[in-house]
Amino acid sequence: MVIEQVKVRTKAELITALDKKIDEIIVEGDFTQIVAEIKKGQLNDTESIGFAIGSGGSGVLFEYGISKLMEVFDLASKEDKKLRRQIERLYTIKYLKPDAFLLRLKQLDY
Secondary structure (H helix, E strand, O other), X not given: OOOOEEEEOOHHHHHHHHHHOOOEEEEEOOOHHHHHHHHHHOOOHHHHHHHHHHOOOHHHHHHHHHHHHHHXXXXXXXXXXXXXXXXXXXXXXXXXXXXXXXEEEHXXXX
């Protein structure tokens, strides 16, 4: 299996890579601060499963409702909200260096 990897430095390049669902995306430059914020709020698989099981599944629904409510009051543009959603749902984020992150499709880890 060949893993496709690209480097992106601009928002336009990131949008293109996310729409194509590239296997691994190295984010450098403009968008790294936003990726760092997303990384802070992202749970790993073990934590996500533990939360879902511990709450009997109702926590997942509650979290979904809260995230939708937060989106309503978020002042970011629709495009930025879509980017954030795609990154959160489809990719795991790994820190490479202070100004670079690796986005890797979650499905590659299964």
